[in-house]
Amino acid sequence: MTNSTIIDVQDLKVHFPIYSKGLFRTIQGHVKAVDGVSFSLKKSETLGLVGESGSGKTTLGRAILRALKTTEGTIIFHDGNTEVDLLGLEGKQLTDFRRNMQLIFQDPYASLNPRMTIRDIIAEPLECLKLYPKDKINAKVREIAELCKINIEHLRCWPHVFSGGQRQRICIARALITRPKFVVCDEAVSALDVSIQADIINLLVELQQKLGLSYLFISHDLAVVAHISTSIAVLYVGRLVEHAPTPALFAKPLHPYTRALLSAIPTIDIKRELSPVDLAGGVPDPSNPPSGCRFHTRCPHVSDVCRRDVPKWQEWGKDHFVACHRVKEFMN
């Protein structure tokens, strides 16, 4: 952790109880959606979080924003010279602090209220948090609309007249109107066409440079994440398996799961031989994860130690962390 860190997450766990059926419901087990995740994010940088569906990406993002209850761990938000323990905030303190952390949703169609005008949608966080007097809100809405390249005339319209890309600009404006320092982008471009995806990614990068934002960019698409992220973390069944600066991860992925994800990225280079790694089986059940290395049921390099012992989270290059028993063999 350095002075420029904005979010520091240590050993975060989010376990959901599984209740029995019947009148007297008892807890029978837990779905370990996030199970001991640690990382830090620097100011004005982007951490890409990738993994298959069900790996715990969205749960992790929402737990950091305090939209979900956490089971264990710490989340420290560095606000200037002040350290804020996010899990220690409750009630009004938490509500007031929410202006610093916002979420951009995946689905720009479902996340906008069809009965509200664009002006009212963008202004809603300011009105809920009572950040400015009423007569100042219109000016703030116009300011953020211009930054997000929304036509001022459109503020009087309703969401149904807009395309997916325009709607996502509105969602971004709504998230940024409180001037947060940290934003979770949860599959923020996954529902859009490829050309519109590029447009929105460019807008997010531009806004990051202008406003000094830090992003946690959640996606299942490594190619999209590569365009925006300073570093990338790979999540598998609730645990990080690799975290590295983006160029290092693409140049030399060390974990077999990361290598499999990278090999599956489609390419238009017809000279490149496509040899996607074929992973056996599906993602394990997070309520009953495999012993030892959680990836051992699908890993082509599995050995006895993998089934028995949990691999240590170790640094194998500058800021390049991997959890794998056989990582030395993949370094050459």
Ligand code: SF4
């Ligand atoms: S620890 Fe073993 S099973 Fe897990 S990724 Fe490494 S080689 Fe594969």
